[in-house]
Amino acid sequence: MAILNFLRSTILSKVVMAATGVILLLFICGHLLGNMQVFIGKETFNHYAQMLQSLGEFLWIIRGVLLLSLVLHIITSIRLSVLNNAAKPVKYRVTNYVKAKVNSRSMLLTGIMIAAFLTYHLLHFTLGVTNPDHYSHNEYYAENGFTVQGTSVTAEQLNDNPDAAHYIDREEIIVERHDVYKMVVLGFREPLIAVAYIIGVVLLGFHLSHAIQSFFQTLGITGPKFTPRMVQCSIIFSIIVVAMYISIPISILLGLVGGGV
Numbered sequence: 001m002a003i004l005n006f007l008r009s010t011i012l013s014k015v016v017m018a019a020t021g022v023i024l025l026l027f028i029c030g031h032l033l034g035n036m037q038v039f040i041g042k043e044t045f046n047h048y049a050q051m052l053q054s055l056g057e058f059l060w061i062i063r064g065v066l067l068l069s070l071v072l073h074i075i076t077s078i079r080l081s082v083l084n085n086a087a088k089p090v091k092y093r094v095t096n097y098v099k100a101k102v103n104s105r106s107m108l109l110t111g112i113m114i115a116a117f118l119t120y121h122l123l124h125f126t127l128g129v130t131n132p133d134h135y136s137h138n139e140y141y142a143e144n145g146f147t148v149q150g151t152s153v154t155a156e157q158l159n160d161n162p163d164a165a166h167y168i169d170r171e172e173i174i175v176e177r178h179d180v181y182k183m184v185v186l187g188f189r190e191p192l193i194a195v196a197y198i199i200g201v202v203l204l205g206f207h208l209s210h211a212i213q214s215f216f217q218t219l220g221i222t223g224p225k226f227t228p229r230m231v232q233c234s235i236i237f238s239i240i241v242v243a244m245y246i247s248i249p250i251s252i253l254l255g256l257v258g259g260g261v
């Protein structure tokens with residue numbers, strides 16, 4: 001029974017922590033790659049944002065998985081730190097290859113600050129609450145459409161009726177979409193907002209590098225050669241992620257991106 005309780009309390013929590021952490025990490029990398037398209041230009045960036053919105057139900061499934069992962073990640077982190085504190089008097093002889101032992105208090109602190117940053121970020125860019133003046137811009141673009149004898153048809157309808165191809169004409173369909181590029185540029189042109197994002201992302205970097213180290217410790221993947229190398233890689237990886245994310249507000253603030261807005 002004691003073993004069962006232990007499994008329930010510690011190991012299971014750590015597995016949940018690691019699994020949800022991996023899901024969140026995948027999102028952070030995917031979101032980063034998507035955001036880097038801001039450097040290609042307005043058309044590409046807005047097309048990407050529009051494509052995400054057009055995922056419809058699938059987007060809500062992804063959001064559900066992310067939210068569930070985040071909530072489980074936060075709950076288990078609090079649970080584990082409570083258990084950690086309760087277990088302090090018992091000293092184990094554990095070979096700890098990670099020199100700077102992952103400090104659970106600083107993880108909790110950076111975690112709380114990242115949660116605050118994320119709340120602000122969603123209110124700003126996803127819900128348009130904090131700065132409706134940044135959010136409420138749409139743009140129009142022309143999409144190629146087809147008409148058959150004056151009636152608009154889709155490409156699928158055309159494929160279903162090959163005879164119609166003899167009467168086809170091209171037309172331009174004007175489509176409206178959210179101007180996410182303008183929203184991001186207007187946002188980061190404000191130094192306070194840009195600095196808030198830079199601080200949020202740097203905190204994320206600290207959290208990330210410690211999290212990767214504790215992930216390997218939790219799984220017991222350690223060793224005198226492996227661990228120092230892994231620590232180095234986790235730091236380099238986090239620096240790259242931070243540098244790529246903050247390059248966006250910095251470039252916009254310096255006027256290198258978004259000149260046409």
Ligand code: HEM
Nearest residue numbers: 031035049063118125126180184197201204245246248249
């Ligand atoms: C410079 C850094 C960042 C930029 C430029 C940025 C940009 C954006 C934009 C434009 C959206 C709204 C997309 C849309 O509604 O069309 C968004 C949503 C979001 N961002 Fe970021 N982001 C940044 C950093 C981050 C970071 C560090 C995190 C995680 C800690 C994050 C998490 C999210 C989440 C969870 C959403 C909501 C996705 C959804 O629609 O469900 N972002 N971001």
